[in-house]
Structures are given as structure tokens and as C-alpha cells.
Amino acid sequence: MMSSVPGFAYSDAMKYSGIVWDEETLDRFLADPLKRVLGTAMGYGGIKSSKERADLIAYLKQAGRSEACSRASSGDPSGSPSPH
Numbered sequence: 869m870m871s872s873v874p875g876f877a878y879s880d881a882m883k884y885s886g887i888v889w890d891e892e893t894l895d896r897f898l899a900d901p902l903k904r905v906l907g908t909a910m911g912y913g914g915i916k917s918s919k920e921r922a923d924l925i926a927y928l929k930q931a932g933r934s935e936a937c938s939r940a941s942s943g944d945p946s947g948s949p950s951p952h
């Protein structure tokens with residue numbers, strides 16, 4: 869399944885890209901976003917260095933374990949503290 873954050877207006881290009889995000893697809897996307905997903909709204913030139921991409925992906929991986937991140941992906945972007 870594609871990952872997405874509720875409430876974000878993705879471009880049709882991204883919606884229909886069919887990308888299933890993992891470390892490999894993220895790495896390929898970040899190398900050249902505009903070429904990977906033709907028509908993406910992510911107007912960003914990409915990261916040419918594979919070492920820099922690997923470092924970024926490692927960072928995102930550990931940041932993704934944070935509490936704020938799991939709230940956002942469970943459909944609560946408000947950032948309000950969980951009652952539990």
C-alpha cells in the first residue's frame with residue numbers, strides 16, 4: 869500500500885504513481901524526484917550523492933519511530949498528546 873498523510877493534497881502524478889515506499893524506492897525517488905514521478909509537485913532537484921541519500925534515509929528511519937510520527941500516520945495530524 870502507498871503511504872500518505874491524511875489531508876495532504878497529493879498531485880495526481882503521486883496518487884497514481886503506485887509507488888510502495890521502502891528504503892529502495894525512497895532512495896531512487898530522492899536521487900531525481902522530478903524524473904521518477906513525472907509531474908510530481910515535489911519541485912526539488914534531488915540528492916545526487918548516494919552516501920547523502922543513505923544518511924538521510926537512516927535519519928528518517930529513526931525519526932519515524934518518534935511519537936509525533938506515529939500519530940501523524942495514524943490519522944491524527946493535530947499533534948495533540950495521546951490520552952493514554
Ligand code: HEM
Pocket residue numbers: 870871872873877878879880881882883889894897898907908909910911912924
Ligand atoms: C530531501 C528531503 C525530502 C524527502 C526525504 C522527501 C520525501 C518525499 C516523499 C517520500 C514524497 C512522497 C510522499 C507520498 O506520496 O507518500 C514527497 C512528496 C512531496 N514532497 Fe518531498 N521530500 C524531500 C524534500 C522536499 C522539498 C525540499 C520539497 C519542497 C521544495 C518537497 C515537497 C514535496 C511535495 C510538494 C510533495 C508532494 C508531491 C506530489 O504530490 O506530487 N519535498 N516527498
